[in-house]
Amino acid sequence: MTATARIPIGNEGLKGTAHCFSPVSFARLQSIMYRKPAEKGAILFWEGDPADNLIFVRSGRVRITKTAENGRHITLYLLQSGDLYGQPDPSGRPVHAFNAEVLEPGEIGVIRWSDLEVLLWQHGDFAIEFVKWMGLMHRLTQTKFRDLMMYGKAGALCSLLIRLCNSNGVPDADGTLISLKISHAELADMIGATRECVNRMLSKFRKEHVVLVKDGHLVVRNLDYLRGVCQCENCPKEICRM
Known part of the structure; x- marks a missing residue:
């Protein structure tokens, strides 16, 4: 360097x-x-x-x-x-x-x-x-x-979405919009999963009105749902971040 x-x-x-x-x-x-x-x-x-x-x-x-x-x-x-x-x-x-x-x-x-x-x-x-x-x-x-180790791929993805909301979230009419545009492949790399696995989980979350996609950005509509899946410990935002 x-x-x-x-x-x-x-x-x-x-x-x-x-x-x-x-x-x-x-x-x-x-x-x-x-x-x-x-x-x-x-x-x-x-x-x-x-x-x-x-x-x-x-x-x-x-x-x-x-x-x-x-x-x-x-x-x-x-x-x-x-x-x-x-x-x-x-x-x-x-x-x-x-x-x-x-x-x-x-x-x-x-x-x-x-x-x-x-x-x-x-x-x-x-x-x-x-x-x-x-x-x-x-x-x-x-x-x-x-x-990654305790709550499986679904828990890891939920935790990741919470972290992204803390690091890059902005208020939106539908919930919390993640300002960082991030692909399913990039999400998969962050939790050690395949892109196909992330696709399936996000599809399930969309059907349950937990997340939606707006202009290429993820919008989290139900943070409590995500916290429940990953058994969120309510860590301070300086810890719960990317």
Whole structure:
């Protein structure tokens, strides 16, 4: 990953997973970031690459995926503006366990681990907030695996739709419209299912007036139905998100 100009210090962007940081700590984090354009389709890193950087999504959208044995990619995260992502590893030789692909063009901030370690040593309050961010990312991963393992494909799809409503939902006359246009194949990649399986489940949901499609966007009409299928635990929105 090639670094370019340093990002100027500022308080903008305190949303997404970066909300764990106070404005002062976030300004410190921005002081060691390097700005990098992100073009659609670009691969920021592959599984097995050295994990010597964190990335902060300033604009655009980045997909974090895992490659299955059959070569298929399973989507674990959809990073948006304000999201910080990295893989802390105490082994001293960390490598990426996932792939990162740019879905929408934008800009990312690159943070070198060596620079970050200096901040952690210098500022105890920043170190505590960084641990909170690590805990948030760990819980995000835990809840997604819980959905996949405990409630089957239908439960995982219901949970996914709830997460999309929290991350990209806007009020609509018919319910909550998911502003992100997403195909059935992409939904399938997010829950480890086939496109045909997702087609069948969404068809059932449409017949039961749980969801509808409007101008290519999914509209969730009955969130309570979805919560019942996946036995929703009413996690806060910073956890129940993509």
